[in-house]
Amino acid sequence: MPMRIDPSILAADFANLEAELARIGTADLVHVDVMDNHFVPNLTLGLPVVESLQKVSALPLDLHLMITDADRWAPVYAETGAYSVTFHAEAATDVVATARRLRQIGARAGLAVKPGTDIEPYLQLLPEFDMLLVMTVEPGFGGQSFMEDTMPKLRRASEAVVKSGLDVWLQVDGGISEKTIEIAAEAGANTFVAGSSVFGAENAAAQITLLRDLASRHTHAPTQPAH
């Protein structure tokens, strides 16, 4: 199973985004954090910047929407041509209808849960999603510490995906570095968002390769039972 590294441009220089994209050519996707200062206490970027990134990025965009009223807004972001649109379960009224709309538009549909949100109710909806995002920090800011207590949830999600036989990607986001990526990979993640550990590195492309190599040591299905 391939291990994917998605650098988060939240840790990039916002005044030079095109140049920052040129530093991460070894990545699989570009993770774009959209925050509205309502769902999370921070404001980042919105549609105009996503549209501009779409025009200049050689890599597919992986949008992470941390905004309220996801039912309304997620499809609007998908219309930009984004490869993947992930919205939060806590911000949506009808997660299935929203995911279906995203797929109709042509985007992969991702569902995210905050560290305190149970993933169990969503595991019976796996056929509706292309990716599940288990947040490993409280959403809102880059540079936070990895929350290892989210691993039982990730492991449980991984078991459900393996059992389903579906190719639903399992993404982790927050505090992923060379010190933590193997913990998440061992618990079943295969898609890793990394902001500060990539853009803070002198050689971002080499750091991406290092992270992927570390994650690839754990390509097996989870070995420990869910908690």
Ligand SMILES: O=C(CO)[C@@H](O)[C@H](O)COP(=O)(O)O
């Ligand atoms: O969605 C978020 C934060 O809410 C992330 O995508 C961060 O941008 C990851 O940054 P690092 O923890 O890797 O620095």
Ligand SMILES: [Co+2]
């Ligand atoms: Co994110």
